[in-house]
Amino acid sequence: MSDLHVEKLTFAYPNSAQPVLNSIDLNIRQGEFLLVAGPSGCGKSTLGLALAGLIPARVQGRYRGNVFFGDKAISKMDIHEISQHIGMVFQNPENQLIHLDVESEVAFGPENLGIPRSEIQHRVHQSLHYTRMDAFLGSQIFALSGGQKQRIAISASLSMLPDVLVLDEPTSDLDPLGTQEVLRVLRELNRTRGMTIILIEHKIDEVIPWVDRVLLMDKGQVVIDSPPRQAFQNPQLWNQLGVSVPEIVQLAVALPDVFPGNLPLSVEEAYNTLRGTEHAQAILTAAESHKDAIGDSLIHPGATVLDWQNVSLSYGDHQVLNHINLQINANQWVALAGPNGSGKTSLAALAMGFQSPTNGAIRCFGQDVDVDDILKQSEKISYLFQAADNMLFTSTVEEELLFGLKHRGKNQQMEKNTLQQLLGLLDLGNHVRDNPFQLSHGQRKRLAIGALLACHPQVMILDEPTTGQDEGHARDFLQFLNTLREQLKMTYLMITHDMRAVAQYATSLVVLQDGEVRFCDTPDRVFANYEGLARCEIVPPPIAHLHGRLSEGHANRVCLTLQQFLCLFPQKEAAK
Amino acid sequence: MLHFLTQTLLGQSLIGYLLLFVVPLLLPVLFVKLVGFKGLRNLFSYEPKQTLIHRLDPRLKVAFPVIMGVMSVMLNWNYVYLLFAFTLIPWIILRPSSGRVRVLLTMVGVPAVGVVWSQGMFHTISTPGTITPHLLFAFPWTLNWLGTPGLSSSGMIYGAEQAGRTLIATSSSLLLILTTKPSDIIWACTKFGLPAPAGFALSVALRFLPQLLERLTVLMKAMEVRGYNFRRPCWWQVYLWPDYLRRVCVSIPTVTVPLLIGSLRGTGVMAMVADARAFGSSRKRTMLREHQATLADRLALGTLIVVVLSGIVLIGAHVGNRQV
Numbered sequence: 001m002s003d004l005h006v007e008k009l010t011f012a013y014p015n016s017a018q019p020v021l022n023s024i025d026l027n028i029r030q031g032e033f034l035l036v037a038g039p040s041g042c043g044k045s046t047l048g049l050a051l052a053g054l055i056p057a058r059v060q061g062r063y064r065g066n067v068f069f070g071d072k073a074i075s076k077m078d079i080h081e082i083s084q085h086i087g088m089v090f091q092n093p094e095n096q097l098i099h100l101d102v103e104s105e106v107a108f109g110p111e112n113l114g115i116p117r118s119e120i121q122h123r124v125h126q127s128l129h130y131t132r133m134d135a136f137l138g139s140q141i142f143a144l145s146g147g148q149k150q151r152i153a154i155s156a157s158l159s160m161l162p163d164v165l166v167l168d169e170p171t172s173d174l175d176p177l178g179t180q181e182v183l184r185v186l187r188e189l190n191r192t193r194g195m196t197i198i199l200i201e202h203k204i205d206e207v208i209p210w211v212d213r214v215l216l217m218d219k220g221q222v223v224i225d226s227p228p229r230q231a232f233q234n235p236q237l238w239n240q241l242g243v244s245v246p247e248i249v250q251l252a253v254a255l256p257d258v259f260p261g262n263l264p265l266s267v268e269e270a271y272n273t274l275r276g277t278e279h280a281q282a283i284l285t286a287a288e289s290h291k292d293a294i295g296d297s298l299i300h301p302g303a304t305v306l307d308w309q310n311v312s313l314s315y316g317d318h319q320v321l322n323h324i325n326l327q328i329n330a331n332q333w334v335a336l337a338g339p340n341g342s343g344k345t346s347l348a349a350l351a352m353g354f355q356s357p358t359n360g361a362i363r364c365f366g367q368d369v370d371v372d373d374i375l376k377q378s379e380k381i382s383y384l385f386q387a388a389d390n391m392l393f394t395s396t397v398e399e400e401l402l403f404g405l406k407h408r409g410k411n412q413q414m415e416k417n418t419l420q421q422l423l424g425l426l427d428l429g430n431h432v433r434d435n436p437f438q439l440s441h442g443q444r445k446r447l448a449i450g451a452l453l454a455c456h457p458q459v460m461i462l463d464e465p466t467t468g469q470d471e472g473h474a475r476d477f478l479q480f481l482n483t484l485r486e487q488l489k490m491t492y493l494m495i496t497h498d499m500r501a502v503a504q505y506a507t508s509l510v511v512l513q514d515g516e517v518r519f520c521d522t523p524d525r526v527f528a529n530y531e532g533l534a535r536c537e538i539v540p541p542p543i544a545h546l547h548g549r550l551s552e553g554h555a556n557r558v559c560l561t562l563q564q565f566l567c568l569f570p571q572k573e574a575a576k
Numbered sequence: 577m578l579h580f581l582t583q584t585l586l587g588q589s590l591i592g593y594l595l596l597f598v599v600p601l602l603l604p605v606l607f608v609k610l611v612g613f614k615g616l617r618n619l620f621s622y623e624p625k626q627t628l629i630h631r632l633d634p635r636l637k638v639a640f641p642v643i644m645g646v647m648s649v650m651l652n653w654n655y656v657y658l659l660f661a662f663t664l665i666p667w668i669i670l671r672p673s674s675g676r677v678r679v680l681l682t683m684v685g686v687p688a689v690g691v692v693w694s695q696g697m698f699h700t701i702s703t704p705g706t707i708t709p710h711l712l713f714a715f716p717w718t719l720n721w722l723g724t725p726g727l728s729s730s731g732m733i734y735g736a737e738q739a740g741r742t743l744i745a746t747s748s749s750l751l752l753i754l755t756t757k758p759s760d761i762i763w764a765c766t767k768f769g770l771p772a773p774a775g776f777a778l779s780v781a782l783r784f785l786p787q788l789l790e791r792l793t794v795l796m797k798a799m800e801v802r803g804y805n806f807r808r809p810c811w812w813q814v815y816l817w818p819d820y821l822r823r824v825c826v827s828i829p830t831v832t833v834p835l836l837i838g839s840l841r842g843t844g845v846m847a848m849v850a851d852a853r854a855f856g857s858s859r860k861r862t863m864l865r866e867h868q869a870t871l872a873d874r875l876a877l878g879t880l881i882v883v884v885l886s887g888i889v890l891i892g893a894h895v896g897n898r899q900v
Contacts, residue, residue, distance in 0.1 A: 080854065100758045101757055104864075114858035114860050390834075
């Protein structure tokens with residue numbers, strides 16, 4: 001039996017007084033699919049490392065208690081022995097790819113296991129097929145996008161076919177459909193091969209339909225350990241920890257008469273329950289009555305701040321962007337979505353002047369973007385890189401926040417005011433003197449955004465601003481950005497896979513696929529076309545998706561929030 | 577004018593200083609202009625193509641620079657450039673892209689010019705039968721502090737000989753890098769008896785350089801986005817250059833520290849990844865790659881053997897060996 005048994009596990013990193021894991025008792029049976037959720041810094045990743053045997057073998061610290069794999073204590077096992085049974089996918093794909101080409105990377109694990117060549121070949125093809133990276137077999141790693149690298153990292157672990165696979169936020173850079181595909185593969189391996197899956201994730205909405213068991217952690221302890229349908233009996237606890245309850249679960253709680261038994265966990269389950277009810281009829285009637293109505297103007301009022309005029313970009317034979325015509329008006333929050341490698345980051349990089357287009361022109365506030373004069377562009381636009389760690393280069397949080405102001409010659413009083421404001425907004429007040437690299441991933445991301453905000457740009461390009469942050473911090477930060485946008489009349493271009501963030505904050509949504517603009521409209525209109533979006537590997541947020549499906553394609557626009565959705569129902573339900 | 581330059585102390589000093597400093601100052605400028613930051617990144621990367629050279633057995637391509645390097649050291653001046661011409665044959669078959677050719681010529685040419693120049697300046701040994709070396713240009717006393725009497729012909733010839741050896745080594749090594757996937761290089765090295773941990777270290781090292789350059793690019797862009805000025809003035813804006821150089825120098829520690837920290841942090845994770853992927857768990861690793869010998873491999877091997885045997889005969893017959 002390859003159960004994992006955690007017994008009174010306590011672990012503290014060196015130079016840290018507080019333990020990250022605090023007397024954890026846990027039993028994970030073979031073949032379970034487990035979700036580990038919780039706010040940033042609650043000990044999820046540390047637990048993952050301990051379950052994979054990398055703590056205490058490779059990560060030093062104060063270790064008490066035991067983790068057993070079957071009847072063997074992991075701390076007594078050789079790391080090489082552990083690795084033949086327990087695999088791990090780490091958070092950042094950049095740091096976990098060893099080779100330079102895809103085939104070698106995926107074959108590396110099976111080669112180490114000494115299995116026959118034909119079997120290695122089979123596993124390489126199969127695991128690349130699982131993550132839909134078959135076409136990239138001969139590609140060089142550095143030519144791949146962040147999401148594609150993440151898929152390769154997952155494939156590389158899958159090819160080893162371990163008994164237990166620990167995945168630490170394996171889908172953070174993946175597009176929504178890519179996330180679902182990876183989860184489907186994990187589920188399939190879990191069912192067919194009895195592989196134990198331990199998934200550390202912030203995307204509760206997307207993950208919850210797939211798992212058997214949910215662990216909610218806080219301050220190094222497990223506070224909820226139950227099957228998914230029972231895990232949300234105390235939604236306040238989730239909210240307190242900044243981990244939001246899935247929208248579909250919230251819907252079921254709001255409509256107890258419609259969902260009297262088991263809680264639905266997916267759009268499919270909610271759709272099956274609602275179909276044929278008076279609620280579904282109400283939605284269909286509303287959709288049909290508004291079918292021919294002409295909606296609001298698609299163009300958001302305001303002056304054009306960014307303008308891509310017939311822009312194409314290619315690297316050799318590879319066409320990244322193809323005749324893009326796109327305008328962004330002032331005070332808009334434009335979300336840019338699309339599958340991994342669709343050209344999102346390239347489109348935004350052109351606006352910042354990081355490179356020049358192969359064809360066409362980009363204008364910023366009516367002037368041509370001067371390629372390579374980033375300093376000049378930065379007076380109007382800021383850019384948050386996807387790997388926010390690469391944006392941090394001073395020794396304290398304070399210096400980091402003041403870096404831009406100092407180089408722009410701002411006075412000390414202004415620096416002081418800005419610093420206080422930002423520290424409050426970023427929730428980093430207790431880390432003023434800390435080294436940025438001592439902060440958690442989410443905290444570093446917030447710090448990087450804060451460092452950009454210090455210079456008060458008019459337009460901000462946000463490349464995956466919420467990746468790696470827990471739900472609570474991500475929402476707080478998006479809310480903060482929204483307030484800032486409204487107060488300072490800022491414009492945002494946000495590259496994202498987080499469709500809930502799009503639904504809640506974006507004023508318009510641009511969907512790219514194969515370097516071309518497929519959709520450009522308000523999110524409620526774009527999400528209404530869920531079948532077209534599926535072809536672009538985008539899945540609308542749960543409520544919008546459910547609304548679209550119940551409208552049977554008749555709705556011009558769909559609800560983006562639960563409140564809007566409930567308003568469509570008969571009065572008594574709305575009153576509830 | 578000619579009289580002024582060749583017969584007066586001032587003119588001779590001027591030419592002397594130009595000879596001494598123009599080449600060493602020009603070479604890095606040429607390198608930056610022709611290769612550049614991006615070119616450097618491409619230089620050490622494999623260029624995927626479907627050519628005969630690409631399809632050759634990686635073991636042959638790994639052995640090629642080693643054999644050519646050894647032969648270039650063993651053979652004398654008369655045969656060095658013949659050997660260099662031999663290393664150019666695969667390049668002709670390969671037909672690299674124009675961008676690569678520019679980078680390659682710069683990479684091969686700049687050190688060669690540098691060697692010829694430096695030896696001409698400082699390898700001023702007199703030829704047999706003469707007391708003083710033959711100088712193409714004798715420096716006036718105003719340049720005595722530099723420690724060289726002038727530009728010597730024997731030094732330049734010696735430099736050209738040495739440059740030939742550099743050219744052979746560079747040409748054959750770049751052929752390997754540009755036409756062989758790093759994983760194939762490691763595979764070939766492993767087949768030659770390289771231990772698996774050394775192969776792993778080599779792979780990580782090869783991946784490290786482009787990653788480091790990529791990270792450096794992002795860091796510099798991030799600094800600019802946050803208000804740091806890296807804009808290079810035009811060459812004629814002389815008055816702006818000191819401030820630009822100051823800004824670049826000031827940025828070095830700012831960029832270096834996170835670059836090193838980031839790399840070290842990444843290294844820690846990478847070590848854990850190697851553990852998690854069972855590296856070192858089995859005494860005998862299986863290799864996915866296997867190379868089926870083709871006619872082209874046999875022909876290339878045959879040619880290489882003929883060249884090596886010719887070299888051995890030349891050296892053995894005291895025709896092509898170096899005079900010690």
